[in-house]
Amino acid sequence: NAxxxxxxxxxxxxxGQEARLRCSPMKGHSHVYWYRQLPEEGLKFMxxxxxxxxxxxxxxxxxxxxxxxxxxxxxxxxxxxxxxxDSAAYFCASSSLSTGTADNEQFFGPGTxxxxx
Amino acid sequence: DQQVKQNSPSLSVQEGRISILNCxxxxxxxxxxxxxxxxxxxxxxxxxxxxxxxxxxxxxxxTVFLNKxxxxxxxxxxxxxxxxxxxxxxxxxxxxxxxxAGKSTFGDGTTLTVKP
Numbered sequence: 757n758a759x760x761x762x763x764x765x766x767x768x769x770x771x772g773q774e775a776r777l778r779c780s781p782m783k784g785h786s787h788v789y790w791y792r793q794l795p796e797e798g799l800k801f802m803x804x805x806x807x808x809x810x811x812x813x814x815x816x817x818x819x820x821x822x823x824x825x826x827x828x829x830x831x832x833x834x835x836x837x838x839x840x841x842d843s844a845a846y847f848c849a850s851s852s853l854s855t856g857t858a859d860n861e862q863f864f865g866p867g868t869x870x871x872x873x
Numbered sequence: 874d875q876q877v878k879q880n881s882p883s884l885s886v887q888e889g890r891i892s893i894l895n896c897x898x899x900x901x902x903x904x905x906x907x908x909x910x911x912x913x914x915x916x917x918x919x920x921x922x923x924x925x926x927x928x929x930x931x932x933x934x935x936t937v938f939l940n941k942x943x944x945x946x947x948x949x950x951x952x953x954x955x956x957x958x959x960x961x962x963x964x965x966x967x968x969x970x971x972x973x974a975g976k977s978t979f980g981d982g983t984t985l986t987v988k989p
Binding site for chain 1: 907909919922962977978979980981982
């Protein structure tokens, strides 16, 4: 009964490179959320996706960041031309959202810690 | 504008005593509230939740209280144990009535230390 899986767990990039973070949701979950946690801060929502659809990207920076959740395969959070301020822990969560029910908490992966040199 | 606030960055409690973690919110559209626990180098783990139609939800040693008029919720842990030492995040969403809602808005967390 695998939980939410994220890889890599640690990622080091130099300024200007691209970072790709992967998230495989729990089995049976079709809703994926990405959050970012900067040092000494809480989790900030970035984007909410269902299969092949972006539902809410209100927390995504306007440039350099993109996310996808294809029909097959994991969800990908892509950061182009990384800068030092992108250094953070990126968490993915999944849920089996049911309409009108409250029993749909999000299950989090272990996170990817991105360090930009 | 931070919609979910945890005003105490840290809390220290003696083993066996009660731990009370507080959370305030400003968005009256929030109708579902959750508490997560997080250990270093791990993802948050769901602890307990409460919907806006209730004012209390209990699960073992953990109880969450919701005061809608004050836009305040709290997590009580009784009795506290050293293994409870972690960062606790309060989160809120409007997912119950909004079928496209999914995101949770998190507070900045409270670090709980339970001393033996």
